[in-house]
Amino acid sequence: MGSPRRRRRRKGCLAPERCRGGLRTPRKGIRCGAGGPPEQERRVGLHRKKERFCLIALHGGWGEDGTLQAALEMAGIPFSGSGHAACAFAMDKTAGKALFREKGIPVPKGIEVSRRGADEESLSGACLEGLLERSGKLVVKPCCSGSTVGVSILDGSGRLGEALEEAFRHDNRVLVEEYIPGREITVAVHERQGVPVCLPVIEIRPRGGFYDYGSKYTPGGSEYRVPAPLEESVRKAVEQAALGAYEALGCRAYGRVDLRLDDDDLPVVLELNTVPGMTATSLVPKAAAAAGISFGEFLGMVVESSLSR
Structure with missing residues (x-):
């Protein structure tokens, strides 16, 4: 010692x-x-x-x-990263998005469905119509899961029952959301002397069209553009949304915010990861490298900022 x-x-x-x-x-x-x-x-x-x-x-x-x-x-x-409350809110997509809405951070419209009596009839026609209004597609996902496990993207509501069944294999609560068409963006946030800052923005282009588990963890499964080719005004809006989400949950040390740009290039926050991936294909190390920070250096920065709280 x-x-x-x-x-x-x-x-x-x-x-x-x-x-x-x-x-x-x-x-x-x-x-x-x-x-x-x-x-x-x-x-x-x-x-x-x-x-x-x-x-x-x-x-x-x-x-x-x-x-x-x-x-x-x-x-x-x-320990490294955020405290238990921030992690709990980030893991629970319904609770986390409720906090984002309170802070005026744009998120997809959605409704939570419990396992009890969950089927197509449990969602009213008016509710589904509102979720389908933007793109004609739905996203069905477990409320408390990650890595796109149990997630389905539907054209319309025809396969909703099947998608709910798949999501319920992973959680007793499921989120049915509107699908946001557009570019997929992720932003790593870390802290310098206690101040949250953004690493270079990454644009994700899955080769299979859907950024699923295979696209995330299979080398070559996706193309990553870092820094993302964005107009300055769009980049600033993306970073502002990411920092807003990070601060809304009370995160510490580091995290990663996943977003989509809608048809007007406005950022919509999908979720926040308080323990983002650190594998060979993970996004935070890619963003750090683009900023000239090695993997070991970034871990050291996470340790220091975690110890300073």
Whole structure:
């Protein structure tokens, strides 16, 4: 743990191998030790140490919905990224979008459907008509899921029952939304001296037409344009929407905001990720690289901003 004169933090890392590689270079006196899942940490006794830091790079379920963050907060263990409340709101798409609306941030129109009595008849004709008005398409997705798992895009409402059934395989609550046609955009946000700033905007062009699980995690499945070719006024509007969403949920250290540009090039926020992907094909490392920040350097910045709260 270091001498009394110069105390160091030992870093316990709940992260995939790629993230561990980025932690091998110390930054400003923070010693980084790669660890593993909690049961592995117990074997080596890291859980008994009084000083440690947890770099969270887990996705879905308790790793991203605030459960792990709440446990670490209760244990007094510092960790990377946002606190449990921001993570919970971001994971729950209905709750998160309600906060965005309160702050005047544009989001798609939608309605939540519960598993109880959920079928085409549970959505009124007027409701569906309102959701279909913009593009004639619907998006059906689990309320609390990620990586486009369980998501369907429908031409009209003919296959709504089938899409609901698929979404209910992943959650007891489902969101039925209007589909926003247009360019798909994502913005990574991180903090410099406590001030949220945007990394270069990325435009996503899935080769299959739909940015699904395969397009996200298969090398070559999508084309990424970074920085995105946007007019200056559009870029500023995109960044303003991303920063607004980040601050609306009370995020910390870093995050990623997914948006679409509508037919008038106005940004519409789809969701916010408090634990964004950090794989070889992930978007945040691409944005950081475009800003001249290496993967290891970016992790160091996340650690420092997380420790400063």
